[in-house]
Amino acid sequence: MADHRLTFPASEEDIRKLRAGDLVTVDGHIIGIRDRSHIRIFDEGIEPPLDLSGAFLLHTAPNVRKRDDGGYDPMCIGTTTSARMVRFTEGLGRDYGVRAIAGKGGLPDEAIEPMREHGMVYFAIVGGAAALETTQIEAIEEVYWEELMPECLWKFRVKDFGPLWVGIDSHGNSMFHDVNEQATKNLEDILARL
């Protein structure tokens, strides 16, 4: 289990070095995305208004305060459950060159193959730890699709963002698959004793 520090946007080479279970801290730029912004891109066919190649996508809908100059200050930014958005994984890698998807709770096994094929990873964050996460966000640099508030596309500048675990790597491994497999076995033993 190695520790890594990565700056985003990142290259496929950077991503292929990561293995499931590794710890990662991130600097640079990350993009906030959520259910409605995914639906707009993939179900409504509207092109995202920014370049997502090499991007780190964070499943989030933040608490923000609008400034007089039209910009936004972060108030409390945390992470939502990723599994709801699993069906967009393939398109994000294939069509837009996204390199990392981060959220909480993991992605189901259907994300493993697209991540292997397109050189992507899933980062697991500590869900609910939003007060900490907010201190790692230096600024909200851009907000796209404001009419979807709070499910807009957000461009954050981050420093020391983490801890993040490589939940799914680009080599076909998933911590969540392994934990679920073990838990299913444990459950069988427990049920046999009831």
Added chain:
Amino acid sequence: MSTVETDIRQAVEDAAAHLYVWALKDIPQDLRDALADASERETSVPGQRVLQTILKNVQIAERENNLVCQDTGIAVYYCRVGEHFPLHPARIYQALYDGTMRATLDHPLRSNTVHTLTRENTGPNVGYRVPIVHWDFVPDWDGLDVKCVPKGSGSENMSFLKMCVPADGVKGIKQFVLESIVGAGGKPCPPGIVGVGIGGSADYAMHLAKEAIARPVGTRNEDPLVAQLEEELTGLLNETGIGPMGLGGDVTVLHCHVEHADTHMTLNPVAVNYQCWAARRATAHVGADGTTEFDREA
């Protein structure tokens, strides 16, 4: 009379506005203790790091006067209304509605409420039938207790109902709870509180499960048979290995709380309602004269 009613209405609105934000920022001591205890018990490396991060986050929220979690939830209130409390529940509802809206706009808090079909945002955490308020009425009393439980979607999405049959027995109840939590994996932000409602009817079982998650962490049901089930389920759930945030480990749940109701001879309903580790709740006791005491531990 109208002046008294106006003051009381204002007191309830103020209480709601304060409770909503306070619950989001300052989690109860019993929950802090349960998380610290979990951190000591956990042996997996990722699990330990998750729990240390959670404890650090609670401290940062306090230091920065920030929300513990970004999900400001759907505002749920539990009201115990005394027979002689001088404000009718219809007005209490309006006061809770206005207080929720005011807190959302003043802080400001993220607005989560949408029309369930159009998905359009309906405004500052209020909407049609939102906030959600549950009522109990107490004879020979003139007070009002309001408990605010902002419920995040990550945990609420992990709600499960099964209409077991009588022949499934208690074993069927245990099996369904265990399967539900293994199926939920890391999604509801474990380790949290597993609320289980048994008996009553389909809707009432889920209501009881929600009531169970709103109890102080680790309290036991007054019925010794139910308390025994709580102990047993807490132990078994922690044998599953799901662990903190589903990354594997010893602590999958902080506690399992069970609430029950008598039921029909051919019913055996079991409902599971998960509460994430950020199990937020805060209570106000409002007197007949409008004086309000806030209580983080109730």
